[in-house]
Structure formats: C-alpha cells, structure tokens
Amino acid sequence: MVIGTIADTLTRGVGNVTDTLSETFFEPVVRIGVTGLSRAGKTVFITSLVANLLDRGRMPQLAAEAESRILTAYLQPQPDDTVARFDYESHLAALTAREPRWPDSTRAVSELRLSLKVRPTGMLAGLQGPRTVHLDIVDYPGEWLLDLGLLDQSFERWTEKTLKRLPQRPGSEPFLALLGGVDPNEEFSEPKAKALAEAFTGALHMAREAGFSDCTPGRFLLPGEKAGSPALTFAPMPKPENPARRGLWREMERRFEAYKAQIVKPFFRDHFSRIDRQIVLVDALGAIHAGPPALDDLRRTMAGILKAFRPGSNAWLTQLLRGRRVEKILFAATKADHLHHSQHARLTAIMEALTREARDRARFAGAETSAMSIAALRATVEQTLPHNGSELDCVRGTLLNPDGSRGRQAAFYPGALPEDPSHLLTPAREGAEGWLDADYEIMRFAPAPLTLKPGEGPPHIRLDRAAQFLVGDRL
Numbered sequence: 001m002v003i004g005t006i007a008d009t010l011t012r013g014v015g016n017v018t019d020t021l022s023e024t025f026f027e028p029v030v031r032i033g034v035t036g037l038s039r040a041g042k043t044v045f046i047t048s049l050v051a052n053l054l055d056r057g058r059m060p061q062l063a064a065e066a067e068s069r070i071l072t073a074y075l076q077p078q079p080d081d082t083v084a085r086f087d088y089e090s091h092l093a094a095l096t097a098r099e100p101r102w103p104d105s106t107r108a109v110s111e112l113r114l115s116l117k118v119r120p121t122g123m124l125a126g127l128q129g130p131r132t133v134h135l136d137i138v139d140y141p142g143e144w145l146l147d148l149g150l151l152d153q154s155f156e157r158w159t160e161k162t163l164k165r166l167p168q169r170p171g172s173e174p175f176l177a178l179l180g181g182v183d184p185n186e187e188f189s190e191p192k193a194k195a196l197a198e199a200f201t202g203a204l205h206m207a208r209e210a211g212f213s214d215c216t217p218g219r220f221l222l223p224g225e226k227a228g229s230p231a232l233t234f235a236p237m238p239k240p241e242n243p244a245r246r247g248l249w250r251e252m253e254r255r256f257e258a259y260k261a262q263i264v265k266p267f268f269r270d271h272f273s274r275i276d277r278q279i280v281l282v283d284a285l286g287a288i289h290a291g292p293p294a295l296d297d298l299r300r301t302m303a304g305i306l307k308a309f310r311p312g313s314n315a316w317l318t319q320l321l322r323g324r325r326v327e328k329i330l331f332a333a334t335k336a337d338h339l340h341h342s343q344h345a346r347l348t349a350i351m352e353a354l355t356r357e358a359r360d361r362a363r364f365a366g367a368e369t370s371a372m373s374i375a376a377l378r379a380t381v382e383q384t385l386p387h388n389g390s391e392l393d394c395v396r397g398t399l400l401n402p403d404g405s406r407g408r409q410a411a412f413y414p415g416a417l418p419e420d421p422s423h424l425l426t427p428a429r430e431g432a433e434g435w436l437d438a439d440y441e442i443m444r445f446a447p448a449p450l451t452l453k454p455g456e457g458p459p460h461i462r463l464d465r466a467a468q469f470l471v472g473d474r475l
C-alpha cells in the first residue's frame with residue numbers, strides 16, 4: 001500500500017519535495033481541500049478551524065479532543081514549495097482585532113500545514129507512543145472545479161452555450177454589442193482580443209454580483225498571476241464559415257485550447273488529484289436571498305462542481321486519478337449564524353436537496369458524504385422578541401455598512417425557511433422570478449469583538465462536527 005502511494009506521487013509528477021520517506025511511512029498526511037464559490041466563506045473557515053484546532057476549548061464534538069488524546073497542535077512550514085502559504089496570521093489578526101474585520105478576498109490556491117500529536121486509541125494505546133498526523137489544508141476557488149466542464153467542449157460548442165446564457169443575465173449588453181461589431185475573420189489584433197476579453201470578463205463579474213454562480217471560465221474572475229496572459233485573453237465568438245488562417249476567430253480558438261491545457265489541467269494534476277478529504281462551502285442563504293434564478297443557478301453550479309468528484313464523468317480526469325479518489329466530502333451551508341438555531345435543520349435540508357443528485361453519485365462511487373449548516377465565526381447572538389402577540393426567533397449583531405464600516409446593533413429576522421426544501425427549489429427550477437409567499441432577508445454582520453479565555457478558539461457553530469467528519473477517523 002505504501003509503495004503504491006510513492007509510485008503514484010512520482011508518476012503524477014508533483015513537486016512535493018518534502019513529502020519525504022519518513023513522513024510517508026511514519027507520519028500520515030491528510031490533505032483537506034477547502035473549496036466554494038467566491039465569498040462562500042473559505043478564508044474565514046480555514047482561519048477559524050486552525051485557531052480552534054490550536055486552542056481546542058470549543059471543539060467538544062471532535063472525538064480525539066473529547067477523549068483528551070490530542071497532546072499538542074502546531075503550525076509547520078507547508079510542504080509545497082510552489083504554493084502560497086495560507087496567510088493564517090493576517091486573517092486571524094483581522095478577525096480578532098480590537099475592531100474586528102472580515103479578511104480580504106483571496107485569489108489563488110494557498111496551503112497550510114497543521115500538525116497534531118495524538119495518543120492512539122484502543123488496543124494500541126498502551127503499546128505505542130504519541131503519533132504525529134499532518135493536516136495539509138488547501139484553499140482553492142470552486143470556480144476552478146467548474147472549468148473541468150470545459151475540457152470536453154470545443155471552442156465552438158462553448159461559444160454556443162455561453163452566448164445562449166449571456167442575454168439572460170444582467171450586464172452582458174456591452175460585450176454582446178462589441179461582439180456584434182467584429183468580423184470573426186478580420187486579421188487578429190491584440191487590442192481587439194483584449195477589448196473583447198475585458199468586456200466578457202465585465203459581463204461575468206456583473207452576473208456574479210447579481211447572484212449567478214456559474215461564471216466560467218473560472219480564471220476570468222480570479223486570474224491570479226496569470227492576468228493578461230494570452231490564455232486568459234479570449235472571449236466566445238461564433239465560428240465563421242471558413243475561418244481565416246490569421247483571423248481573430250482562429251486565435252481565439254487557439255487561446256481557448258491553451259486555457260484548457262495550460263491552466264485547467266495543471267490545477268487538476270497538481271492540486272486536485274492529491275486531495276483526500278474535501279469540504280465544499282456554500283452560501284445557500286445568500287442565493288436564497290438573491291431570489292429563485294440565483295438559487296436554481298446555484299443548484300446547477302453545484303452539480304457542475306461536483307462532477308469533479310465523480311470518477312468517470314471526465315475521461316481525462318479518470319485517467320489522471322487512476323482509481324484514487326476523495327474519501328469524504330462535506331457540503332456545508334455557511335454563515336448559519338444569520339439564522340436562529342431553530343432554523344438550522346431546515347437550512348441543512350436545503351443544502352441536502354441542492355446537492356442531492358451529486359451526493360447520490362459520489363456515494364455510489366465510494367466517497368462518504370454529509371451535509372451540515374455551520375458558521376465558522378459566529379457574529380451574532382440569538383434573541384427571541386415579541387411580535388404581533390407571538391414570539392419571533394431573531395439573531396442580533398452589529399450590522400456592516402456597505403462601505404465596510406461597522407454600523408449599529410440590530411436584531412434581525414431573516415424569514416422562515418420552509419420545512420420542505422422543494423418549496424424553494426421547485427419554483428426556482430420552474431423559472432419563478434420572485435419568492436411567492438415569503439421574503440428572505442440577509443444582513444451583513446460585522447465580526448463581533450472577541451474576548452477569548454486561554455485555550456479557547458473563536459466562537460463558531462458546528463465547526464467541531466465538521467472537523468470530526470473530515471478527519472476524526474484519522475486522529
């Protein structure tokens with residue numbers, strides 16, 4: 001088994017230099033992928049998870065902690081020389097400042113290694129000394145998983161699909177007008193390609209702002225250090241009857257292929273293929289608030305994202321993974337502190353329904369899946385207020401002004417989620433424009449100032465259960 005792992009690593013050509021023999025043999029490494037669409041809550045999740053694993057006072061549902069088997073936890077230099085380190089200290093400093101702030105948006109893959117010294121359980125407890133288990137936590141944008149769907153599409157087919165979708169979304173007019181004015185066979189020029197790519201990227205950003213989830217190609221929204229390179233400077237364009245050799249269309253097609261070969265494939269090969277456990281964070285409340293079209297788009301996008309976890313859905317990926325697979329996948333609805341706990345089960349049911357199809361398939365393929373509602377960092381407290389002769393279960397926190405400054409304290413009722421998720425998902429699927437019998441509000445709360453006792457991490461909701469699902473069996 002161990003030999004197999006080593007051979008695998010070699011053939012996959014990963015520059016994983018410090019994955020040394022001694023580690024492979026004696027100190028197990030669990031690679032945990034943390035993904036989600038932009039603003040889903042990845043950075044806050046990792047920061048709070050790490051803080052709560054270093055100071056475990058609020059982690060009673062993590063079995064190894066409850067059994068007092070975790071002796072120490074410490075951060076180590078992360079093992080991949082070419083991947084940015086997850087900037088834990090800066091993000092934590094933002095969240096725990098005297099006037100706490102949410103961390104800045106992040107744009108690329110990053111990674112952190114947390115090592116735990118654990119006493120073994122059961123029969124081995126008396127025979128063996130403590131073991132070290134390394135948790136390599138990898139943060140990457142969910143948008144990049146969606147790009148898997150591009151691999152088996154030609155430029156022509158992708159253009160067709162994209163141009164069909166664009167007019168149904170706000171903000172695509174400038175791009176469509178620009179595209180209408182170009183002749184696909186005119187001689188290629190960089191300024192023209194750049195203008196088209198910029199207008200197309202603008203349309204993707206507007207769609208994202210309006211709550212749409214599937215805004216591929218993923219790197220257009222999150223270009224990272226590749227911004228401005230030819231592989232990121234193209235746009236959909238209908239195929240002319242006889243594509244000219246030096247024409248605009250031909251070069252756009254070539255760049256689309258370069259995007260697949262040099263941007264999409266390396267991500268799957270170098271990062272995705274090595275993940276053991278995965279958490280997919282979903283801002284389901286945000287999509288519900290944005291309305292039925294956004295919720296249905298989220299459902300379809302989840303199916304797209306989860307294709308990456310379905311062996312067999314893509315021939316190239318199947319060959320790359322060669323039987324290796326993600327062992328556990330957790331789907332977590334984030335920001336559950338926007339709801340009173342009496343509504344958490346309903347949010348979880350919506351999360352389950354949203355990922356239903358994909359979860360069934362993943363389970364079939366041998367991965368264990370679960371759905372949960374969590375808040376990585378609790379920004380509210382619960383409060384029950386009298387209202388029209390009855391009682392209303394609210395949450396209370398400091399509102400965040402649109403300019404990012406801290407507003408006033410307010411109690412807030414987000415609306416009652418239905419017990420049956422289909423009451424939301426069905427109208428969304430059928431193209432409803434607004435919610436019929438309910439109004440869902442979401443406020444943005446500022447993080448609350450923290451006074452932590454020694455040994456306590458930041459307050460959260462079910463972060464310990466999430467950790468138990470993801471790695472409990474390896475500790």
Ligand SMILES: Nc1nc2c(ncn2[C@@H]2O[C@H](COP(=O)(O)OP(=O)(O)OP(=O)(O)O)[C@@H](O)[C@H]2O)c(=O)[nH]1
Binds near residue numbers: 041336375444
């Ligand atoms: N109330 C509350 N809000 C949260 C929580 N987690 C995230 N948020 C909100 O969601 C926003 C995005 O969180 P991030 O962790 O930065 O999300 P991300 O997925 O890393 O976003 P990108 O880096 O832009 O892709 C934050 O600025 C907060 O406003 C939470 O546990 N509770």
Ligand SMILES: [Mg+2]
Binds near residue numbers: 042106107
């Ligand atoms: Mg982030």
